[in-house]
Structures are given as structure tokens and as C-alpha cells.
Amino acid sequence: MSSTDGPGPELSRRLGYLLKHAQLRMAEQTAKALTPYGIDGRELAVLLVLADREPASQQQAAQRLDIDRTTMVALLDALEGKGLLSRHPHADDRRRNVVELTDAGHDILRRAARASDDAEREFLAPLSPRAAQQLRDSLQTIVTRPGGQSS
Amino acid sequence: MSSTDGPGPELSRRLGYLLKHAQLRMAEQTAKALTPYGIDGRELAVLLVLADREPASQQQAAQRLDIDRTTMVALLDALEGKGLLSRHPHADDRRRNVVELTDAGHDILRRAARASDDAEREFLAPLSPRAAQQLRDSLQTIVTRPGGQSS
DNA sequence: TATTGTTATACTCTATAACTATA
């Protein structure tokens, strides 16, 4: 299973290649870690955003996740179907849906987040603690800064 | 344009989130850099693999890129349509297609790779040179090592 | 019978447009 494996250094040393494959591997490990809890990475992200501060509407939650409001509908449908959250119309503006985690939702979130943390640690295992922290910091810097939008 | 922006620290500090968004940003900048050359990042990857050492078949090239052979067909169709490569049956085994870069293909590859390098540098601009090199090394370590497949 | 390239098909993810109900 390894005769013509590698893509060659010209490609495999490129930053785009490294980032893509690192992300793929992290996503795989996270998915595996979350399987026992019946949710995937995107659903965990939704739960995290909802738990952080209860958004006043589905649309607000969608904005924070940078996904379309139509995508959010199916995502919430699935999580509601699993009994992890509930929707009810906002008191002041009945067009909006207030989304709330159920007790089961809070419980799954807590345990799934822990499993996800473990997956992160496993992912970073080949690095020294200092290098791992450096990686985190550098990624955060790059993602946070506007970067290439300047001129 | 920044009232309800961020997803909140619980999500935005997670490694999965950081990797995904870093990758998205890198892909964006690469796409922008490659626009003048009429190819996208995946097509540049194909050209790089083909130029590295000419593969004896489409299938070999597909394996190196870790994509399906059926996906490779459409990819090569596009690049052939742009005049960047040519296909002809292998002399010894006429089931196989030998894929070769044309002169135009080599030329575009050279210039597109340079533009891609520039995009990488711009992407890493918010980091110190040492941190940038560290990031590269750490990603390479993680992608190269088997990582989470052990137990 | 097995393999290479190809085509047809389906499935996932996501975005756009249109519909409803509220405002």
C-alpha cells in the first residue's frame, strides 16, 4: 500500500497542500471522536455557538458560523430531531426563532467538546508542546488578521 | 460591518476551526493569484505532479494526487482543452494514456507556481519569518506522520 | 479475467430564488 504513494516534493511542500491535508486529517480524527455522541464537527460548532450566548434568532447564529440561513435550517432540523435543542418563536417578533439547547444538548455538548479536545491533542501529538502552542498561535494570528485584503 | 461578526471564543479557538479557516483563506488567495493564468489550485497541483516526473498513466497521476481516476478524467480534459497538456496511448500498453505537458503547459506552470509562491508569502505575512518557518515545519510533520491511525 | 480510460449516475454540501408569515 505504498509503492507509488507520495505526490512528490514540488507539491507536497506547498503551504496550500499542507493546510488542506492537515485540515482533512483533523476533520477525520474529530469525526471519529464524535461518533459516540451522534454528532459531527459542524453540529458541534453549532452547539458551541448556541451555548456561548443564546442568539436571538437562527439568522444571528448562522452569521456567527458564516453559513447561509438556508443551510442553518437543515442543521437545526437535525439537532432538534436528536432532541439537543428546541425552537420557539421570539416573544417580541414572532418571525424569529429563539434556539435553545435542551438539557440533553448541554450534556452532549460538554462531552463532545471534551472528546474533540482529546482529538486535538492526538492530532498535535507528533509535535513538541512548544511547537504545538506555536502552531495554534500562528494559525490564530493568520485567521484573525485581515491578511491579504489590504491593497 | 462588524456588529455580530465573530463566532465566539469557544468555537474560534478550536484547532479544527483554525485549520479550516486558514485553509479557506489560503485557497482564496491562491485562487486570486492564479486567475491571470486561467487555472485553479487543483489544476496547478496536477501540473506540478505531471512535471515532477512524467507519470506513465493517468491512474498513476491520480494516485499521487489522491483523487479518483474518474475525477482525473475531467481535470485532464480541462487542461488539455487549454492546450497545457497532451494525451497519447502508451507504446507498450495501449490501455494507458501517457500525459505530457506542452510547452505552454510548462510555461504556465512556471509562472503560476511563482504566483502561488507569492500568495503563500502574503498569507504568511502577519507572522515573523521564524514563526512562518515553524508553521511550515509543524504542518509537514503532522501531515507526514501517520498520527492518529495507531490504535 | 483483469485493468485503463471513460461515461452515467448518485450523493454531499452549499448557494440562489421563490414562498409564507409576520412586521
Next chain:
DNA sequence: TATAGTTATAGAGTATAACAATA
């Protein structure tokens, strides 16, 4: 008229199955 949620639809991207040519 404008907005929140929803639905229907369509577009990428990719994988599976089936087919033709060749071995």
C-alpha cells in the same frame, strides 16, 4: 415593503457502477 424561516432547485465536487478497449 421588508425581514425570518422555510422549501425547492440548482450548482460544485466527488465517489460508485457500468461499459469499451486492451492486456
